[in-house]
Amino acid sequence: MTQGRHARRDVVRAALLAAGAVPVLAACGGRASARTTGNNAYATIDQTGAIDHGPVGADLPETPTLRRIRDRGVLLQSGSVTMPGFGLMNPRTGRITGFDAGIAQLLAKYLLGRPEVDTITGGADTREAILQNHSVDVAVSTYTIKKSRARLVNFSGPYYVARSGVLVATDGHRVTSLNDLAGQEVAVQPGAAEEALRAGCPAAKPVVFEESSQCSAAVRQGRVRAWSANTAILLGKAAVDVRLEMTPVTFGSSPFGIGTPKDDPEFKKIVVGFLERIMADGTWRMLWEQTVGALVRTAAPAPPKLGSVPGS
16 A cells, blocks of 8 residues: 555644643644755655555564554654654645654554554654653654663664764855864754764853754854754755755764663564564665655665664
8 A cells, every 4th residue: 555545644743742741732734835945855755665665564462552553543653844854744745754754654554554653743852751651652753872861761773873963054154173163152952962062072062952943043044153963964954955064074973763662672672673674675775765865865875783782
């Protein structure tokens, strides 16, 4: 069954998230407005082929999380709708497209036999809370695996490894090394990006924003010198906005994992098995080529080794 037949379920659930609270959900079925600056390749991203190619799990063990998903008939995931290449509301179709969005759709197909996904959007610092209180089943949103986070949630992965990078305004100051950020205000999101910048350039002055769209706006408007995040986020933003550009500066490592509830270790094993399948059968590579690859036009990287980083 094709991805297009599930358009009625592929919606954004915009959430007002608070730690320990069940999110308030509101369906959004209309089309998103398009930004016209820069390359609009993101508007034509189509991952239908990869989703159709994805496997369906057989004889999966019963777990509390899997039971909730199947009783509901849809996978609830914490994700993004503003990240080109990884999770973006497609302005042409109103659909959510990108590598992370595709991973979630493929996981739903593996668990349910069809790619039924509802996406909860919220700040980067809410993911552990909403996994713990079962407001979502999984988090798939450039979610960096860290030992501190792994004490609160389970991680399956890494399914992709990025590095930390630096993005600036095209007409702004040049940045050619981390030392150029010393004493400068740098936009970051809370969590892994902020920690990476503090470790990589202690003399920088992090300015914390909840959303990646706020970081990019701060750079464009000259309110900060640069924006530091993992290269996956930054490459997507630079690919679709001519006012932003990547610098050659990279540092650290950002291994992305699928976050799942800590109290259901058997479900983590199911998700690991899912990742093994899509990495082995070519689905992972196909999804990359149809999403991030369509923006950056580089060869797909090799999938990382599962369980290869602390916390996974």
